[in-house]
Every structure is written in C-alpha cells, then in structure tokens.
Amino acid sequence: MSESELYSRAEKRVDEKMDFYHHLYSFIAVNIILIVINVLFSRGEWWFYWVTLFWGIGLVSHYLKTFVFFEKFDDKYRDQMIEKEMEKMRK
Numbered sequence: 001m002s003e004s005e006l007y008s009r010a011e012k013r014v015d016e017k018m019d020f021y022h023h024l025y026s027f028i029a030v031n032i033i034l035i036v037i038n039v040l041f042s043r044g045e046w047w048f049y050w051v052t053l054f055w056g057i058g059l060v061s062h063y064l065k066t067f068v069f070f071e072k073f074d075d076k077y078r079d080q081m082i083e084k085e086m087e088k089m090r091k
Helices: 005-041 048-068 075-091
Strands: none
Touching: 005 048, 005 075
16 A cells, blocks of 8 residues: 555544544534523423434444444445455356
C-alpha cells in the first residue's frame, strides 16, 4: 500500500470517528434541552425518553459501525467481496 493510499484510508477513518463524535455531542445537547422542556412545560407527561430511546438506538448503531465493525465497511473489504462475487459468477 502506497503512502498516499495509507493517508487516504487514515483520513477517511478519522472523518468517520469525527462524525460519530459530532453525532454524540448533538445527542447529548438536544436531549438535555428536551428534558428541560419536558420538565418545565409538561411535568405529568414524560415524552422526552421516546426521542432519547430511538435516537439512542441510532447512536449505538453508529458507534458499532464506527468502532466495532469498521473493517466490514472498509473499501478494502468491499473490494474483497466483489472479487468473491465475481468468482462465484465465473463458475
């Protein structure tokens, strides 16, 4: 792998991590605001947790894609899958 390819992959990886952290910070900030709104304006009805729950599911999936299964979503892995499919088609 050339130095420019290595740099390109590292840059993509860093961008994916930065995207996750932006998502996390948005999640925290918006949910704090929603909790405050819920407490101030509708104390008897707790609705903020629905937003937190479903957005949290999305955040967890983003975390898994970024930090756990990142090699499964890599261009190199994609190229390997294409090669396997081409081999199957040749048979």
